[in-house]
Amino acid sequence: MSFLCDTHTHTARCGHAGGRDEEYIQHAIARGLNAIAVTDHVPFYWLPPDRHDPTLAMAPEELPRYVEAVLALKDRYRGRIEVLLGLEADYVAGQEEKLARLLESYPFDVVLGSVHWLNGWWVDAPSSLPRYRLGAAEVDRVWAEYAQALVAAAASGLFDVLAHLDLPKKFGFRPSTPFAGVQREVVEAVATAGCAVELSSAGRRKPVGEDYPSPELLAALAAAGVPVVLSSDAHAPAEVGWGFEQLLATARAAGVERAAVFRQRRAVALPLPPGC
Ligand code: ZN
Ligand code: FE
Ligand code: FE
Ligand code: ZN
DSSP states (O other): OOOOEEEEEOOGGGSSOOSOHHHHHHHHHHTTOSEEEEEEEOOOTTSOGGGOOTTTSOOGGGHHHHHHHHHHHHHHTTTTOEEEEEEEEEOOTTOHHHHHHHHHTSOOSEEEEEOOEETTEETTOGGGHHHHTTOHHHHHHHHHHHHHHHHHHHHTSOOSEEOSTTGGGTTSOOOSSGGGGTHHHHHHHHHHHTOEEEEESGGGGSTTOSOBSOHHHHHHHHHTTOOEEEEOOBSSGGGTTTTHHHHHHHHHHTTOOEEEEEETTEEEEEEOOSOO
16 A cells, blocks of 8 residues: 655644644645654754744753654644654754663654755855855855755764755755765765654745756755655645645656655654645
8 A cells, every 4th residue: 555644734822833833734635745844944953042043943841842742743643644753853963872872761753864054154044155256166065065064964873864965055055066066975974874754745836946956966865875855845834735736656667666654763764646
């Protein structure tokens, strides 16, 4: 039997998503999904409390209540849809111990690793556009810095899934060569670490207009045996399962017929449906 899970969804707690928790679950059911992982943004564990930004992540004191709320949904919807407790956690070099302690404190099913933050600079924030606009050499530098952090994130062992693997393309700024020349190293690092990657429709809703990762990168990852999950990165209930029809076609074209499903941070590979 086939199985379809949206492995990356948010809640209003992060300050830039809409809707009620329960509406995300109901949309997942309406889309015919077998499971939904709720993976809201981790609080800014790597910054002092006065640097908390309520438009980017939940406050630290909110985290236990978030976990309780998702566990309650897991119970309430048992038999109708499987609700998984997840978190989208930023990788920040030098802060691995802090994140490890945070992750150990809760019974997460799945932890997504994201590189949004590079030494005080946001890879995917509109406020970062001036740097991308400095020209091709600077764009290459962004991609190279990002790749270095991504390789470290994979090797850290903290994450089950790496999210939006080629995130710096979000606004349409491509490097002069894939990953500024280190795509092979990135793919090898992910494969060696045993992390899965998400095939995400979110990029299609962004200026770049392309899923994460690009078809070429997905093919390289699949060839290296990297497991895949499907995701929407929904920041609104109606975005749950968004674009999955095309994701399934893309996955099949890359030779991917199974997706990983994480329960208590252990993966099982389940067959994807032929269409949805
Ligand atoms: Zn977000
Ligand atoms: Fe993200
Ligand atoms: Fe997200
Ligand atoms: Zn995200």
